[in-house]
Amino acid sequence: MGEAPEKDPYEILGVSPLATQEEIRRAYRALVRRYHPDSGTDEASATRFLEVHQAYELLTDPARRRAYDRLHRERRERKTTSFWWEVVLSRQVLPALPEEQTLYVLVEIYPTKRVPSRRVPLNLVLVIDRSTSMQGDRLDYVKSAAHHIIEELDSQDVLGIVAFDDRAETIVPSQPLTNRDYIHSRVSSIWASGGTEILRGLLAGLKQIRRFHNQDRISHLLLLTDGHTYGDEKACLAEARQAGKEGIGISAFGIGEDWHEMFLSALTRETGGACVYISDPPQARRALRETIRGLCDISVRDLWLIPRFPKQVRLESAFRCNPDVERLRLVGEEISLGALSVDTHLSILLELAVAPMPPGRYRLMQLELRGMLPDAGREDRLLVDLEIEIKEEVEEQPISTAIITAVNKVNLFRMQERAWQALEEGRREEARQQLEAVATRLLDLGETSLAHVALLEARRLAEGEEVSKQAKKEIFFGTRRLRLREREG
């Protein structure tokens, strides 16, 4: 926070830490009049004026104010847990209505430790699609990315490599990186042939990864493919679910346009891993590297969010909305959040349905967050009870900007999902309208280029053409990654 004032901005403006934006603005305007260098009063002071202005800028920027509050509180409370959270409700007071109501809960989770005490050794397996369609550029770039990974990992890390087409071959059995020359030569020997059966590769990869999977390592399977797999999707998902339960992560890298984004993102979702679209083969190296770097930065793993509800409250949906949008899956009553990396924060949006209740104070839910520290083998836990009030008469309450931004982001993702669903079920006109609505919202948010992609596809549908596979991937992954600004005007 380089430019932040040293002094407490709340103190400078003379407002309470709970002050509303309006109160802050009022205090600022009064002080500006007093201290402005041109004001001609005895109190005119350029230094004070600047101080007041900086404090005002910090406190009126929701993201910066939140960051300041968080840092401040952390210092005060001397955190003992390795992660911290903030829980915000869309409304604290609900009107007594004869029907169900929607309530949103935003959970923001931050790591509290800046740097892990030491990097946790990795246990990686690369599962490489070598089917005929990979021949040429695609396989060459993937092999080159693999060569780089071999060089970048430490000797404490473990690496295994599996190549698959309609059968799987263990190119390099999982082993510590002591004989790099051998591993390089094995990677060079991968040639393209055959079809794509992801299950084969997945099974062989998981077999290798389990040999070295234990508490002291972060185990992650990296799947690189460019095609559809046929008939084995269900079995793949079951394998991924099992891997997720064991604490093994799976990330997938889809190259080109012919792979199935819904399937691969469902597969990685089971383990909290990432699904990455590689439109151009040379991007493979950077994408792999970023994912592996993220694994090195893991400060908490096996993060679980456990909501417990009274019978009047029901969970409608759970989404991650930062760093990207992803539908979260419930395992029993628990939500798997995967791992938490240094310098990132996770935002989780829960949509609740609240049954009609007479006026009074009620317990809305209990929320628990659990996570494993990768190096200490210790489990940390946070717990909070949330309450709401039901009243006959309710004044209109301002809704937190963070909640509006989060719901907006998730909603845009759902809107494009609706479009693809309509298309899949043959309702082309509905799909076209839905894509146009997506484009309008994107334009409204200043996402001009993505909006144009959606508009173009809507036009193609109107003219009886098929949607381009590339555009579908751009919209699917683009709407997940939107960075919505919090201050908009």
Add this chain to the structure above:
Amino acid sequence: MIQCPACGEKYRPGTLFCSKCGTYLPTGGSPRTVTLPTDRLSDVPYTPPDTGGLEQEAPAEPRTIRVRVVETDREVSLPPASELLLGRRDPMRGIFPDLDLTADGGIEKGVSRRHARILQKEGKVFIEDVGSANGTFLNDQRLMPYLPYPLRDGDRVRIGKLELEIHFE
């Protein structure tokens, strides 16, 4: 149930966005400014800070201000009023700026619905940023929000990324 005013889809009360057309349900319009506290500023009385450095002149009637949007070369003569709002029109939220920049690519150029004001007081003209998201610039200098800056004939003002030329008549 509540109904989306734009497409008629039904939702439970408390739902924030229509998942069919994306409409922000609590106000029936776009959410872009709903949380911006500047919207509530309209009823706060405005008193410009005492600019002691400038000599006082006899009160004068407000004059006509001519604005040229540089990129689209559109010229607008604004009525002689002591206060003029620059921004983007939004009937849903009751925002009707005196100079509406929607047609000049306002959204793409980062123009807020309530972006800036041109004020006239005692024969002097000022520009004030009213807490816009992307800022107001006078001759490439960013203005501090809510602080009126003196304007001169021929000055260039940037609203977000939209360049304007100001002339007095």
